[in-house]
Amino acid sequence: MISFRKKQEVIEPYSVEQCNSCNATKKRKFAKDDYVFKETGKCTSCNNGQMMIAKIYGEVLK
Numbered sequence: 001m002i003s004f005r006k007k008q009e010v011i012e013p014y015s016v017e018q019c020n021s022c023n024a025t026k027k028r029k030f031a032k033d034d035y036v037f038k039e040t041g042k043c044t045s046c047n048n049g050q051m052m053i054a055k056i057y058g059e060v061l062k
């Protein structure tokens, strides 16, 4: 019997927020209930735009 056992990897999920006005981006750890295009609040860089989640991805921890 052949076993395709993978090495155990730990994946840390991150969310990237982007402002729709100045395009500032902010990376932070993924939080529960995050999803792409979710509005997360006012931009703190320009105090004008709306931050929303542009991308959610996972990084493999080494």
Ligand SMILES: [Zn+2]
Residues within 6 Å of the ligand: 019, 020, 021, 022, 023, 024, 043, 044, 045, 046, 047, 048, 049, 050
């Ligand atoms: Zn902004």
